[in-house]
Amino acid sequence: MYGSSTILLLPLIIRPILCQQIYDIWQTTSNRSTLFSSVGPSSPINFVKPGAAASADIIVSDATKYQTIVGFGGTLTDSSALTLNNLKATNPGNYWDILQTMFSPEDGANAAGLSYLRVPIGATDFSAQLYSLDDVNGDTSFSSFSMDNAPSYLFSVISDILSINNILKVHILPWSPPGWMKDSGTMMGGSLKSNLIDAYPTYLLKAVQGFKSRGIPVFAISIQNEPQNSNPTYPSSTLTPATEGQIGAALRTLLDSNGLSGVKIVGYEHNWDDAGEYPVQLMQADGGAFDGAAFHCYAGSVSNQDSFHTAFPSKNIYFTECSGTIGSDWWSDIKWYMDNLWIGSLEHYSQSGLMFNIALDGDGNPKLPGTNSCGSGCRPLVTVNSDGSYSYNQEFYSMAQASKAIIPKDNGGPWGQRINVSVAGSMGWALRVGAYATGRVSSSDYTRYSLVVMNWNDGGSGGSVTTTIEFRGMQAKYTFPIGVTTLWWFASSTGPCQSGCPR
Ligand SMILES: *[C@@H]1O[C@H](CO)[C@@H](O)[C@H](O)[C@H]1NC(C)=O
Ligand SMILES: *[C@@H]1O[C@H](CO)[C@@H](O)[C@H](O)[C@H]1NC(C)=O
Numbered sequence: 001m002y003g004s005s006t007i008l009l010l011p012l013i014i015r016p017i018l019c020q021q022i023y024d025i026w027q028t029t030s031n032r033s034t035l036f037s038s039v040g041p042s043s044p045i046n047f048v049k050p051g052a053a054a055s056a057d058i059i060v061s062d063a064t065k066y067q068t069i070v071g072f073g074g075t076l077t078d079s080s081a082l083t084l085n086n087l088k089a090t091n092p093g094n095y096w097d098i099l100q101t102m103f104s105p106e107d108g109a110n111a112a113g114l115s116y117l118r119v120p121i122g123a124t125d126f127s128a129q130l131y132s133l134d135d136v137n138g139d140t141s142f143s144s145f146s147m148d149n150a151p152s153y154l155f156s157v158i159s160d161i162l163s164i165n166n167i168l169k170v171h172i173l174p175w176s177p178p179g180w181m182k183d184s185g186t187m188m189g190g191s192l193k194s195n196l197i198d199a200y201p202t203y204l205l206k207a208v209q210g211f212k213s214r215g216i217p218v219f220a221i222s223i224q225n226e227p228q229n230s231n232p233t234y235p236s237s238t239l240t241p242a243t244e245g246q247i248g249a250a251l252r253t254l255l256d257s258n259g260l261s262g263v264k265i266v267g268y269e270h271n272w273d274d275a276g277e278y279p280v281q282l283m284q285a286d287g288g289a290f291d292g293a294a295f296h297c298y299a300g301s302v303s304n305q306d307s308f309h310t311a312f313p314s315k316n317i318y319f320t321e322c323s324g325t326i327g328s329d330w331w332s333d334i335k336w337y338m339d340n341l342w343i344g345s346l347e348h349y350s351q352s353g354l355m356f357n358i359a360l361d362g363d364g365n366p367k368l369p370g371t372n373s374c375g376s377g378c379r380p381l382v383t384v385n386s387d388g389s390y391s392y393n394q395e396f397y398s399m400a401q402a403s404k405a406i407i408p409k410d411n412g413g414p415w416g417q418r419i420n421v422s423v424a425g426s427m428g429w430a431l432r433v434g435a436y437a438t439g440r441v442s443s444s445d446y447t448r449y450s451l452v453v454m455n456w457n458d459g460g461s462g463g464s465v466t467t468t469i470e471f472r473g474m475q476a477k478y479t480f481p482i483g484v485t486t487l488w489w490f491a492s493s494t495g496p497c498q499s500g501c502p503r
Helices: 005-014 078-090 092-103 152-164 200-213 241-257 278-289 302-311 330-342 394-406
Strands: 024-029 056-068 071-075 116-121 169-174 188-191 220-222 236-238 264-271 292-296 316-321 350-357 382-384 390-392 416-424 431-438 447-455 465-471 474-480 483-491
Touching: 024 394, 056 350, 056 431, 056 447, 071 394, 078 092, 078 152, 078 382, 092 152, 092 382, 092 390, 116 152, 116 200, 116 350, 169 200, 169 264, 200 220, 200 241, 241 264, 241 278, 264 278, 264 316, 278 292, 278 302, 292 302, 302 316, 330 394, 330 431, 330 447, 330 483, 350 394, 394 431, 394 447, 394 483, 416 447, 447 465, 474 483
Parallel strands: 056 465, 071 116, 071 350, 116 169, 169 220, 188 236, 220 264, 264 292, 292 316, 316 350
Antiparallel strands: 024 483, 056 416, 382 390, 416 431, 431 447, 447 483, 465 474
16 A cells, blocks of 8 residues: 555655655556556656756646545446446456446555446436336325335445445436426426426435435435436436526425435536536526536537636536547547546536446447437446456546546545646647645645646657656656656645655
């Protein structure tokens, strides 16, 4: 285990060290020779008195702090849970290896520490069949509400993930209200009937209570997945900002009066392109109930998140869904994900970074029978084949590099907070960089400073980039290969560099 005193006190005893040393580096290279692996260094890289800046010069200025990150992850659809549960039956060793590698938040573990799980309330386009948690027509008191309508493998896989990751945040949300509550009479398309708006919040309350009763604490609930989408081939439902605001306000009251005031309510859950409209109108309609808004990647651009942030700077932003498409290019995808999501979305104030399905087969199945969702196939974080073999996809590797930078250093301790960073020099364009500071449980332990660096200098004459890193008047040097690199060092949370550095 990295961070144990046996390993780290040794250099202190042998020789006085400079305050900051880079001693652990995780890397994924564009040619895939290294895939989310620790690559040393063989001896720590010291921050020393600055020499000339390299042609790429990363300037970390932790005087400017931004949002605290709450985690990376994906959606555990019924199909993802089924895929994993089938693997548990045929090859339990591979099942537990996947859960460990994806979800263990242990410091120094060979694992991504994914800690944010989005879980549907009822069926989605990735379910074996249509169902809600109350399919009894006209049951407006929800006396027939039953968690047992959902497949048991959904809960068992979440429990297994929780057994590995005790800081997991679970965010639940419906793709549709029960079909009998809608003008379409089905979960597939249409919208909530106006005379049932007042009844619906009780269904959502019961979902929060139901997950809790299964031993699954709920971090947040969204009112409706993609409220601007009505598709007759899978669970979907439109909802106006005014009605979503009304439901959110009533749900807030219900949660608070049932001892669930800590559960956050998140709104919108749809594409970047309407970031300045729907979620802004929603916060105007009943902002008091909502913690913030969640965004998906399928239309618009990540900078649209700024329109929401500018209108409601005190509201939180979550990036909760994007999907890879089967057949696309591995490295091109990683560049897009780092630029727009795992570094970019955070620069535009998001606290989280999630892909859609966590696990599916090589064709992006199973899906809801008859759905037209994901035309050529949605690619999950991990592909699991029927013979029990599996492979992580570009979505996982890029996300893992980012997650490693922000998971708590101490179990149960603070999460990484984004800090200011810029890249100067004639080769500055070649590096895309995010910087984070992770505080400690004990104030005598030093803060961890981490960088996520993508070198996308992959053109004809491209290659690795020799870089200087500036931090509080000290300088370190590192040469970044084409790919994504995560590295960190420890320093006191304030003040000048000191000698001797208790980590
Ligand atoms: C860092 O701060 C500078 C100056 O305030 C600002 O222009 C830049 O956008 C900031 N960088 C990030 C990544 O937020
Ligand atoms: C892959 O890229 C790394 C870093 O740029 C380089 O050191 C290594 O030689 C490359 N491997 C192959 C097989 O091309």
